[in-house]
Amino acid sequence: AQRVTQPEKLLSVFKGAPVELKCNYSYSGSPELFWYVQYSRQRLQLLLRHISRESIKGFTADLNKGETSFHLKKPFAQEEDSAMYYCALSVLNGNKLVFGAGTILRVKS
Amino acid sequence: DVKVTQSSRYLVKRTGEKVFLECVQDMDHENMFWYRQDPGLGLRLIYFSYDVKMKEKGDIPEGYSVSREKKERFSLILESASTNQTSMYLCASGLAGGPRTDTQYFGPGTRLTVL
Numbered sequence: 032a033q034r035v036t037q038p039e040k041l042l043s044v045f046k047g048a049p050v051e052l053k054c055n056y057s058y059s060g061s062p063e064l065f066w067y068v069q070y071s072r073q074r075l076q077l078l079l080r081h082i083s084r085e086s087i088k089g090f091t092a093d094l095n096k097g098e099t100s101f102h103l104k105k106p107f108a109q110e111e112d113s114a115m116y117y118c119a120l121s122v123l124n125g126n127k128l129v130f131g132a133g134t135i136l137r138v139k140s
Numbered sequence: 141d142v143k144v145t146q147s148s149r150y151l152v153k154r155t156g157e158k159v160f161l162e163c164v165q166d167m168d169h170e171n172m173f174w175y176r177q178d179p180g181l182g183l184r185l186i187y188f189s190y191d192v193k194m195k196e197k198g199d200i201p202e203g204y205s206v207s208r209e210k211k212e213r214f215s216l217i218l219e220s221a222s223t224n225q226t227s228m229y230l231c232a233s234g235l236a237g238g239p240r241t242d243t244q245y246f247g248p249g250t251r252l253t254v255l
Contacts, residue, residue, distance in 0.1 A: 037182075040180060074144075074246045074247065074248050074249065075183075075230065075232075075246040076245075076246065077243045077244075080243075117182060117183060126171055126188075126190065126236065127173075127185070127188060128185075128244060129185075130175075130182045130183040130184075131182055132180060132181055132182035133182045133183075
């Protein structure tokens with residue numbers, strides 16, 4: 032079965048604190064994973080993809096096949112990071128994404 | 141700059157009405173998608189389309205149908221709206237899959253309320 036699990040509905044941290052948004056997946060094939068973000072009153076957009084191995088807005092995510100995880104991390108949270116974050120798994124040869132339930136990140140000042 | 145537009149930002153309909161949600165993309169993408177977004181449930185795929193006149197059921201197709209007569213336009217149809225279809229509906233488009241999955245580009249969403 033193809034599934035993406037984000038165990039936290041809401042994560043609340045103080046500005047400057049480290050952030051880790053958890054994502055676990057279930058997939059029999061070779062996984063390709065993404066993080067999408069939706070800021071308030073904006074459309075959903077791609078944040079990063081594991082293949083690129085890049086840091087976007089200070090966020091990184093490493094694919095751990097042993098733990099079937101793709102956690103999103105940032106060492107120092109900023110208020111503008113407050114948003115809804117979705118983890119997504121690519122299936123059907125890249126023609127379809129399976130999304131997790133999403134995690135709301137709230138960064139408090 | 142990819143543009144995905146949806147015909148309405150807000151819609152209010154009555155139970156039993158036929159509802160059309162339209163989505164247009166201007167990047168010549170092969171793939172188009174309709175999702176519904178509900179708190180605690182994330183994005184759930186309703187239908188998607190690989191090409192003109194082609195459609196595939198997603199995870200929750202019941203109560204919905206779609207139409208893709210032109211490459212740039214993908215319509216979601218609620219044949220007889222019900223209150224449990226009150227939701228945010230997101231359209232997305234993307235290039236056909238290959239060795240690497242392309243980004244999906246999302247529209248602004250349509251918040252549908254069925255009374």
